[in-house]
Amino acid sequence: MKKTMFTILVLVISLLFVSTHLVERVSADSSSIQIDGNFNDWDNVPGTQLNSSQPADINGTQTDFQRDIKLSYDEDYIYVYIDSWYDLNADMSNHFSTLDKYANFHQQYYIFIDGKPYQIQLGNGTVTNGEGHAFSVDVSQAFGDWQHLVHDTQGGYVDVETVKGDESKFKYVYEFRISRKDLAVTIPENSEISLTSSGEYDDFEGKDGQYFKGKASITYVGASSGPWIIAFLGLLIAFFGYRLRLKRQTKEKNTGA
Amino acid sequence: MLMKTIILIVVLLWIYSLSVFKRAKLDAFYFLMGSLGLFIVLVLWSKPYAIWLFSTIMTWGVGLVGDFFGIFSTLPLGHVIQVLYHERIILMNVDYECSGIVETAAFVSLISFYPVFKVQQRLWLALTGVAFIFAANIVRLTFVATSLHLFGSDSFFLAHSILGRLLFYVLMLTFYFTIFTRGQLIQVASQNRETT
Numbered sequence: 268m269k270k271t272m273f274t275i276l277v278l279v280i281s282l283l284f285v286s287t288h289l290v291e292r293v294s295a296d297s298s299s300i301q302i303d304g305n306f307n308d309w310d311n312v313p314g315t316q317l318n319s320s321q322p323a324d325i326n327g328t329q330t331d332f333q334r335d336i337k338l339s340y341d342e343d344y345i346y347v348y349i350d351s352w353y354d355l356n357a358d359m360s361n362h363f364s365t366l367d368k369y370a371n372f373h374q375q376y377y378i379f380i381d382g383k384p385y386q387i388q389l390g391n392g393t394v395t396n397g398e399g400h401a402f403s404v405d406v407s408q409a410f411g412d413w414q415h416l417v418h419d420t421q422g423g424y425v426d427v428e429t430v431k432g433d434e435s436k437f438k439y440v441y442e443f444r445i446s447r448k449d450l451a452v453t454i455p456e457n458s459e460i461s462l463t464s465s466g467e468y469d470d471f472e473g474k475d476g477q478y479f480k481g482k483a484s485i486t487y488v489g490a491s492s493g494p495w496i497i498a499f500l501g502l503l504i505a506f507f508g509y510r511l512r513l514k515r516q517t518k519e520k521n522t523g524a
Numbered sequence: 525m526l527m528k529t530i531i532l533i534v535v536l537l538w539i540y541s542l543s544v545f546k547r548a549k550l551d552a553f554y555f556l557m558g559s560l561g562l563f564i565v566l567v568l569w570s571k572p573y574a575i576w577l578f579s580t581i582m583t584w585g586v587g588l589v590g591d592f593f594g595i596f597s598t599l600p601l602g603h604v605i606q607v608l609y610h611e612r613i614i615l616m617n618v619d620y621e622c623s624g625i626v627e628t629a630a631f632v633s634l635i636s637f638y639p640v641f642k643v644q645q646r647l648w649l650a651l652t653g654v655a656f657i658f659a660a661n662i663v664r665l666t667f668v669a670t671s672l673h674l675f676g677s678d679s680f681f682l683a684h685s686i687l688g689r690l691l692f693y694v695l696m697l698t699f700y701f702t703i704f705t706r707g708q709l710i711q712v713a714s715q716n717r718e719t720t
Contacts, residue, residue, distance in 0.1 A: 299602020311597050313606055313613050340615065341602035457677060485613045488672070488680040492621050492664075493689055497696050498630035502559065504697070505634045508704035509555065512640060 299341045302444050304399040304424045309348045309442070312337045315483035336483035338462060340454075344444040345378070347387075347462060351438060351478075374464075374478065377409060378445065381458035384409035385416070385450070389423055389443065399426040404443045406450060417449040456489045531568060538565075551639040558637030566629035571620075578623040579603040585658060586618070586665045596669045605665065607672040614672050616665075624661040627696065628654055638704070649703060660695040664688045 300308045314337040337348035376387040390403035404422030408414040423443030447454075454460065461484035538561040545554035570578070580600050587598030587605075596607040603618040620626075631653040635646050671683035 299599040299604060311599060311606075313597070313608050315611075315613070338613070339599065339602065339604060339606075341599070341604060342617075342619075457680060485615050486677045488614055488616050488677050488684070489619065490681070490685050492684070492692070494621050494624070494626035497627050497693060498563070500693075500697065501627075501630050501634055501700050504700040505559070505638060505704045506552075506556070509552065509639065511705060 300339060300344075300346045300442070300444070302401075302422065302424050302442055304401075304426050304442075306348070306350075306426070306440055306442060309337055312339050312348070314348070314350075317479040317481050317483060334479045336462060336479070338460060338483055338485045340447070340460065340485075340487070343448070344446055345380075345450075345460060346442065346444050347376075347378075349441040374441075376478075377463045378406075379459070379461045379463070379482075379484075380450075380452055381455050381460075383452070385445075387443075387445065389441070392425075394425055394427050394439075399424060402443075404445065406445055416451065417446055419444065419446060419449075422446075454487050456487070458487055460485050460487060531565070535561075535565060555637045555639050559633040562636055563629055563633035566633060567626065570625050570629060574625060575620050575623060578625040578628070579618045579620075582623045582658070582661060582665070583618045585662045586669070589662060589666045590669065595673050605669050607669050609673055609676040612676065614677050616669065616672070618665070622661075622665070624657050627657050627661075631657060631700075635703070653699070653703070656699050657696070660692055660699070663695065664692040667691060 300312075314335045317334050317336060334349055334351040336350075337346075339346045339348075373391045374389045376389075378385050378387055386407045386409040388405040388407070390405070392400055392402050394400040401421050402423045402425060404417065404419045405415065406417035408416060422445070423441060425439055425441050427439040461482040463482045464478040538557070542554060542558055542561070545557060580603065583598045583603045583605065584600040587600060590596040590598060590605070596605055598605050603623075605616040605618065607614040607616065632650050635641070635649050635653060638646070641649060665688075668680070668684045668688045671679045671687075675683075
C-alpha cells in the first residue's frame with residue numbers, strides 16, 4: 268500500500284518537474300517556419316501564383332512574370348513567403364540599381380485579417396547575388412488611428428540568386444513573420460487572412476498592387492471539438508460498468524451459493 | 525514556483541485521501557477520487573507542457589494520411605492542416621482541444637484507478653487506449669479535412685462540429701463500453717468459472 272502511494276507520488280513529481288525542462292527545451296524553438304534564409308520549410312505550404320503588376324522586360328511583356336506567394340500561421344506568428352524573379356534586361360531601376368544584381372528590398376505590403384487592414388513595412392537594405400540578408404519587419408494598423416504595432420528586427424530574410432538555366436534572370440525570395448501577440452488581434456473562426464501590395468488607402472483589397480495583382484489568401488477554420496463531454500461520458504461509463512460488475516458478481520455468488 | 529508548490533501540496537493531500545479510501549476499502553470512492561485527481565493533475569500538467577507534443581504528433585499523424593491520399597498537407601511543428609479547395613487554401617489548427625490530450629488524460633486516469641484490472645492489465649489497456657484515441661482522432665481530422673477539400677470552408681461547421689464530433693464520440697463510446705463493461709463482465713465470468 269505504502270509502496271503504491273510512494274510510486275504514485277514519485278511518478279507525479281517526476282512528470283511535473285522533469286517534463287518542465289524537457290518539453291520547454293524542445294518546444295522553445297518550435298515555430299513551424301524559421302526565418303533563416305533556408306526556404307525548405309515552405310516546400311509543403313501551398314502557394315498562390317499572382318501576376319506581377321510590373322513589366323517583366325523592357326518591352327513591357329509580363330509573360331511568365333509571376334510571384335509565388337505563400338501564407339501560413341501558427342500560434343505565435345503569421346508567415347509570408349514571396350518568391351519572384353526579374354529579367355535583368357528589364358528597366359527595374361526601382362528594385363535593381365545596376366546589372367550586377369544588386370537589390371534593394373525595402374517594400375510595403377498590406378495584410379488583412381478578417382477584413383481589417385494592416386500595413387507591413389520591410390526594413391531597408393541591399394543584397395547582392397548569392398547572398399542573404401536579414402531585415403526588420405514593422406506592422407501598423409492601416410485604418411483609423413495609425414498605430415504602430417510590431418517591430419521585429421530579425422523578422423524577415425531575403426535571398427537573391429540567379430535563375431538556373433537563364434543567367435539573364437535572377438530571383439529573390441522573401442520570408443518574414445508577424446507576431447500575433449504584438450498584433451494583438453484574435454483571428455476569428457472561419458476568417459480570411461490575405462496579403463496585397465496595394466498602396467491605395469481606400470478599398471485595399473482587389474486592387475492591383477505595387478508588386479502584384481490581386482491578393483493571396485488563406486481561410487482559417489477552427490472550433491471546439493468538445494473533449495470535455497467525452498471525458499465526462501467516459502467517467503459515467505466506467506462508473507456504470509463498475510456498478511454492473513458488482514451487481515453481477517453478487518448475483519453469481521448468490522446463484523453459486 | 526508558487527504554482528508548482530500549490531500543485532505539490534494538492535497532490536500530497538490527494539495521495540493522503542487515496543490512502544484513507546484504500547484502507548477503508550471504499551473502492552468506489554478510491555476510484556472516483558483517484559481518477560478525478562489524476563485527470564486534474566494531467567490536465568494541469570498538459571496545459572503548459574504537453575499540448576505542443578500532442579498537437580505535433582497528432583498533426584504529423586494526420587499528415588501521413590494526407591500525404592498518402594494527396595488530399596491535404598500538414599505543418600507538424602505549426603500544428604496546421606492545409607487543405608486546398610479549388611483555388612482556395614484553408615488552414616485548420618490542431619489546438620489543445622483537437623489534439624486528443626483531454627480524452628487521453630481522461631482514459632489514462634480512469635484505467636489507472638479502475639478497481640477491476642491488475643497492474644499489468646492496466647498498463648496494456650492504457651497503451652491500447654492512447655493508441656486508439658490517437659487513431660480515432662486521426663480518423664476524425666481526416667474526415668474534416670476531406671470535407672473541406674471537397675466542399676470548402678462552408679462545410680466546416682457541419683463536418684467538424686457535428687459529423688466529425690459524432691464520429692469521434694461513437695468510436696470513443698464503443699471503446700469505453702468495450703473496456704469498462706463488456707471486457708470486465710467477460711473477466712468476471714471467467715473468474716467465476718475458475719473458482720467453481
